[in-house]
Amino acid sequence: MKVKVGDVVVPGDIAEEISRVKSETKCVLGPGLRRFSENVIVCKSGIFRKKNPNTYWVDSHQRKYIPVRGESVVGVVVNKSGDIFKVDIGASELASLAYTSFEGATKKNRPDVKLGDVLYAKLKIASLDMEPELECVDSKGKQSGMGVVADDGFLFTCSINVVRKILSPKCPLLKTLGKEIPHEIAVGMNGKVWLKARSIKETIALANAILATEYITNEETNAMCCRIIEALQEVN
Amino acid sequence: MKETVLSTCEKEFVPKAISEGRRLDSRNLLEYRKLQIVYGGDWGCCMVSLGKTKVLAQASCEIQQPKSTRPNEGILFVNVEFSPMGAPHFEIGRPTDAAVQCNRLLEKCLKESRCVDLESLCIVADEKVWQVRVDVSILNHDGALVDAASIAALAALAHFRRPDVTLDGEERSSRARFSSSFTPSSPYLKNVVVDPAVLEERTAEAQIVVGINAYRELTALHLGGTGSPATNQLVMHCASLAAVRAMEVVRMMKDELAKDAEARVQKSPVGFVQSMDLEKVTTLSHEAMVTALGQLNMNVKMEEGGGDAASEGSVGESAVNDMIVESVGENSAELVPENDRRPKLDAVALCVDTIGSGGPSTWGGKEEDEEPSSEEEEVQVVAQLSPSSKPKPPVEEIELSESEEEEIHTLQPEEMNLDKGLEDQSDDEIMVSKQNTAQKKGRKKRKKKNGDNICK
Numbered sequence: 001m002k003v004k005v006g007d008v009v010v011p012g013d014i015a016e017e018i019s020r021v022k023s024e025t026k027c028v029l030g031p032g033l034r035r036f037s038e039n040v041i042v043c044k045s046g047i048f049r050k051k052n053p054n055t056y057w058v059d060s061h062q063r064k065y066i067p068v069r070g071e072s073v074v075g076v077v078v079n080k081s082g083d084i085f086k087v088d089i090g091a092s093e094l095a096s097l098a099y100t101s102f103e104g105a106t107k108k109n110r111p112d113v114k115l116g117d118v119l120y121a122k123l124k125i126a127s128l129d130m131e132p133e134l135e136c137v138d139s140k141g142k143q144s145g146m147g148v149v150a151d152d153g154f155l156f157t158c159s160i161n162v163v164r165k166i167l168s169p170k171c172p173l174l175k176t177l178g179k180e181i182p183h184e185i186a187v188g189m190n191g192k193v194w195l196k197a198r199s200i201k202e203t204i205a206l207a208n209a210i211l212a213t214e215y216i217t218n219e220e221t222n223a224m225c226c227r228i229i230e231a232l233q234e235v236n
Numbered sequence: 237m238k239e240t241v242l243s244t245c246e247k248e249f250v251p252k253a254i255s256e257g258r259r260l261d262s263r264n265l266l267e268y269r270k271l272q273i274v275y276g277g278d279w280g281c282c283m284v285s286l287g288k289t290k291v292l293a294q295a296s297c298e299i300q301q302p303k304s305t306r307p308n309e310g311i312l313f314v315n316v317e318f319s320p321m322g323a324p325h326f327e328i329g330r331p332t333d334a335a336v337q338c339n340r341l342l343e344k345c346l347k348e349s350r351c352v353d354l355e356s357l358c359i360v361a362d363e364k365v366w367q368v369r370v371d372v373s374i375l376n377h378d379g380a381l382v383d384a385a386s387i388a389a390l391a392a393l394a395h396f397r398r399p400d401v402t403l404d405g406e407e408r409s410s411r412a413r414f415s416s417s418f419t420p421s422s423p424y425l426k427n428v429v430v431d432p433a434v435l436e437e438r439t440a441e442a443q444i445v446v447g448i449n450a451y452r453e454l455t456a457l458h459l460g461g462t463g464s465p466a467t468n469q470l471v472m473h474c475a476s477l478a479a480v481r482a483m484e485v486v487r488m489m490k491d492e493l494a495k496d497a498e499a500r501v502q503k504s505p506v507g508f509v510q511s512m513d514l515e516k517v518t519t520l521s522h523e524a525m526v527t528a529l530g531q532l533n534m535n536v537k538m539e540e541g542g543g544d545a546a547s548e549g550s551v552g553e554s555a556v557n558d559m560i561v562e563s564v565g566e567n568s569a570e571l572v573p574e575n576d577r578r579p580k581l582d583a584v585a586l587c588v589d590t591i592g593s594g595g596p597s598t599w600g601g602k603e604e605d606e607e608p609s610s611e612e613e614e615v616q617v618v619a620q621l622s623p624s625s626k627p628k629p630p631v632e633e634i635e636l637s638e639s640e641e642e643e644i645h646t647l648q649p650e651e652m653n654l655d656k657g658l659e660d661q662s663d664d665e666i667m668v669s670k671q672n673t674a675q676k677k678g679r680k681k682r683k684k685k686n687g688d689n690i691c692k
Contacts, residue, residue, distance in 0.1 A: 078241040088240055116244035154249040194245070200253045204260060 003042065005050040009058060013042040021054055030057025031066075062160045065090045065190035067126035072146075074155070074188030075134070077117045085113055087121070090157065090190045093131045097121060101135035103143040111136075111148075118149045118194050120186040149186055153196030154203050160191045162214045173213055176225040177206060181232065205232060239325035242438055250439040254427045261287070261433060266477065268431040269380075273391050273489055275496040277507035280396030284388040287433065288378035293388035295370045295396035302358070302365040310357020311367040314343040316385055322374035323434075338382050341458055342372070345386060345447035349455040352393060366398055379434040382445050391489050395496065428470070430477060444471065446478035450486035 003013045009032075018040040021027045029035065032044035033056055042048070046060030065073075067089070075095060079086035086094040097119070102111040113119075125133040136146040166173050167187055174185065183197035183206055193210060197203045209228055213221055250260070257265060269287030276282060280295030302309060318326040318335040326335065346352070357366040370389045374381060429436060437443070442461025448454050454475060499506045 076241055076243040114244070116241065116247070118243050118245055149245075151244055152248060153245050155243050155246050200249070200256055200258060203249070204253065204258060204262075207260075208262070 003048055005048055005056075007048050008046070009042045009048045010045045011041075011043050013048075015040045015042060015048065015056065017050075018056055025054060027054040028056070030055060031068075032058025032060055059161070063191065064092075065160060067091050067095070067123050067132040068189070069123055069126040071126075071189040072120065072122050073134070073190040074149075074186050074192040074194050075119050075121065075190070076155070077113055077115055077119060080113070080115060087119055087134055089132065089134075089188070090192060091132060095123070095132040095134045097134040097136070101137055102147060103137050103141065113148055117151075118153075118155055118186075120146050120149055120188065120194070122146060149194050150184070150196060153184065153194055154207060155192060155194045156207050156211075157192050158211055159214060160189070162210065163187055163189060163191050163193070165213055166210060170218060171213070171221065172218055173209065173221050173225060176222060177209065177228065180229040181206065201235070202232060237320075237324045239323075242435075246435065247439050250435055251427075251441075254429055254436070257427075259429070259433075260435065263431075265427060265429050268481065269433075271387070271485065271488065272511070273387065273492045274508055274511040275391070275395050275492060275506065280392050282388050282391040282395055283375075283508060283511075284384050284391065286380055286384040286387070286431065288376055289380055289384045290375040291372060291381070291384040291388040292375055293370055293372045293385070293392035295368060295389075295392040297357075297366045297368045297396075297398050299359065299364050300367040302362065306354075307362040308358045308365075309354040310352075310365040312343075312347060312352050312354065313367060313369045314339065314346055314389060315369065315371050316342060317371060317373040319373060321376075323377035326374070326377070334381075337458075337460070338385060341382055341445060341447070341456060342386055342389060345456040346370070346389060346393075349447065349449045349453070351390060351449070357398070368393070368396070368398070377434060379432045379437045383431065386447070387485055387489070391493070394489060394493055428474065428477070430481070444474045446475050448475065448478045448482045450483050452479045452482070 001013050002016045003009045005017065007013075009015075015033060016039075018027060018029070018033070019038060029040060030049075032042060032046060033040055034043045035041075040056075042058055044058045044060045044062075046058040048056070049059050050056050067073075073089045073095075075087035075089035077085050077097075078088045078094065083099050085097045085099065087097050089095045099105055099110055099113070100107070101124070105111050119134070119136065121134040121136045122138075123132055124135040136143065138144040138146075165171055167189075177183070181197055181202050183195060183202070185196075185206075186194040188194075193207075195203055195207055195210075197206055205228055209224065212224065216224065253259065254265065259265065259267075261269075263269070269289075270285075272285045274283045274285075276294075278294070281293070283290065283292045285291075300311060303311065316335065316339040317328075318331060318338075319328055320326050326332070331339070352368060357368065359365060370392055372385045372389050372392075374385070429440075432440060432443075440461060442459065445456065445458040445460070446454065447456030457471070457475075459471075496506055
């Protein structure tokens with residue numbers, strides 16, 4: 001079936017609109033779309049979205065992470081072998097992370113990474129057939145927020161659309177909560193979120209607020225945030 | 237696939253939270269998750285969900301030659317299937333230690349509690365007996381597997397009907413008798429936590445599984461883990477917690493069984509489909525939405541922004557205006573027209589949020605407009621343990637043990653009536669093979685034995 005932007009689509013649908021994009025202009029196909037000879041077909045079920053000028057994707061509910069190059073993820077170090085760490089980022093394969101891809105790391109100056117540590121890192125290589133590779137430095141060789149996160153705090157997993165939702169600039173959740181409840185958070189595009197607030201109670205409340213965002217609108221999110229803040233203050 | 241590695245922060249966070257008396261899913265330390273028992277369309281089929289843990293049990297039977305050591309007893313066989321559907325690290329054909337442990341514990345528990353009268357499964361002594369087989373499959377693993385599996389297995393057995401066989405081969409269906417029952421619950425040491433979720437289970441120091449039946453008889457006890465050694469006091473504490481829980485669970489199981497039986501008599505549809513609320517968009521939505529905010533005494537009134545809960549493309553906006561949001565469960569709300577308010581299905585006991593649960597499904601046709609079966613019975617075991625709380629008097633107990641000499645006593649008609657009034661799974665032919673006094677004695681004896689075990 002031919003579909004338009006905003007439609008609910010299922011795999012096999014043909015996104016005709018994209019084929020009509022002029023051949024000399026650049027067109028970006030996001031998740032859920034695949035080129036198939038002349039046409040672009042849908043390969044995930046969800047809502048067909050577009051962002052100007054020519055970016056298309058399918059908004060779907062998903063829990064499984066498929067690595068994409070350049071995305072920031074949160075992972076757990078599960079293995080240390082030789083000069084690479086293996087990191088569980090929730091993908092089908094463990095990602096590898098060379099010990100030199102930390103800020104200021106050299107052969108002699110190894111970074112202090114232990115098993116079970118939580119890392120915030122960027123995907124350097126991600127392709128369908130190879131194991132993903134992570135790095136903890138930006139292009140200038142600086143740390144820029146990446147690396148091992150603090151030992152305390154809490155790590156939890158949510159679905160990938162929740163992560164996209166709370167990271168979108170329109171979502172008021174973290175802004176509103178952050179004003180009243182100071183916290184540190186690392187949100188990976190892989191659906192893993194590391195969170196640390198002042199107390200355990202606040203951390204649990206924040207984690208649950210994030211999980212609850214999945215099925216509610218922005219206005220409701222606002223209302224929920226207000227209530228959480230009120231309730232926490234009451235308890236204090 | 238290997239089980240995922242826990243990060244250090246999770247390992248530290250969960251025990252810390254528990255030592256503060258908090259749990260990730262807002263429960264109190266001694267609070268159980270919502271238990272749901274649903275009987276399937278077939279006899280002996282039962283699905284139990286305990287929070288997100290889901291377990292399916294099916295009882296079946298076949299005729300076999302008895303074991304030569306017990307020529308006049310049927311055979312009870314329990315098999316717990318750990319498939320990758322339950323959790324990715326379960327593998328078929330290669331059971332983990334935990335899986336073997338669960339299986340054996342369950343088998344021991346069911347056999348020890350003598351919930352199945354094995355002698356009644358005998359057709360021809362030394363030649364033909366029934367082998368009752370309970371297959372338990374783990375559909376989803378979120379902690380407390382032994383607990384869920386035992387409830388499912390027992391409920392399946394209680395629901396099961398063994399075909400009556402006469403020697404000329406005619407078959408007639410009648411319910412097999414299963415009387416007593418048990419349920420393990422697995423509390424933590426030090427800070428005792430009941431009904432742990434998977435993360436709590438994995439970060440626990442140690443685990444105690446207590447099998448206990450509705451008459452407060454201990455049927456199994458398992459201590460696992462590497463934590464500090466359990467004291468007598470702790471074991472007794474756990475056992476008494478379990479006893480309270482066991483009574484609750486058995487009561488609920490019997491209630492559901494009675495409902496199921498009634499539905500079958502009235503020829504109304506039964507089975508798993510009936511237990512699902514097809515009327516809601518978010519019927520299958522993620523359970524994680526039960527937020528911890530309940531503990532913080534929050535009442536989210538959906539009226540404020542309720543209409544927006546309808547997700548895109550599912551509920552027309554026009555219908556929303558004259559609707560009222562009614563909360564029907566822990567994590568669900570329903571949009572109902574203002575002039576057509578349904579009676580509330582169950583009161584929200586906890587003031588847990590009804591955040592974002594979507595409106596009614598408008599996808600299906602109206603002709604499927606059946607009342608959602610009100611099977612969401614909430615078990616809220618507030619573990620208040622008054623030492624004087626007495627167990628319910630055993631209403632029907634069929635115990636046959638070859639080790640103790642007992643005299644067979646046939647009940648007098650008056651006694652029969654008395655018993656019939658009390659018991660709920662009454663059969664046409666009741667044969668209680670034990671005198672009441674003898675029964676009591678037997679129980680005392682067993683208790684003592686258990687006491688010795690604990691002291692060790």
